[in-house]
Amino acid sequence: MTVKKVLFAIYTVIIGILGVFFVPCNLVYGYGGKLEIISAEFVPIWKLIDKTQLINGNYARYELILSRVLYTFAIIALIMFLVYLVFDKTDNRKNI
Numbered sequence: 001m002t003v004k005k006v007l008f009a010i011y012t013v014i015i016g017i018l019g020v021f022f023v024p025c026n027l028v029y030g031y032g033g034k035l036e037i038i039s040a041e042f043v044p045i046w047k048l049i050d051k052t053q054l055i056n057g058n059y060a061r062y063e064l065i066l067s068r069v070l071y072t073f074a075i076i077a078l079i080m081f082l083v084y085l086v087f088d089k090t091d092n093r094k095n096i
Helices: 003-021 045-049 066-087
Strands: 023-029 036-043 061-064
Touching: 003 023, 003 045, 003 066, 023 045, 023 066, 036 045, 045 061
Parallel strands: none
Antiparallel strands: 023 036, 023 061
């Protein structure tokens, strides 16, 4: 296998694991404009629809922090691109 295929497979696995098991969310409760943030944490994706927690008569729910998700994917992509550049064996120099 080439370096590109191996690194793409590793990148896909990392993004898959982070996208399912470590989703950045705020735990909020309340209604309307009176939402209160309890905590910010990384949760599995199935906890986003958790309706079991009841705080002060309101159901607590998880809100996705989209900017953090995009930053995480961008950083992982940048790291994998730099690793690819380190292990790339093609000679891109022009003969003079």
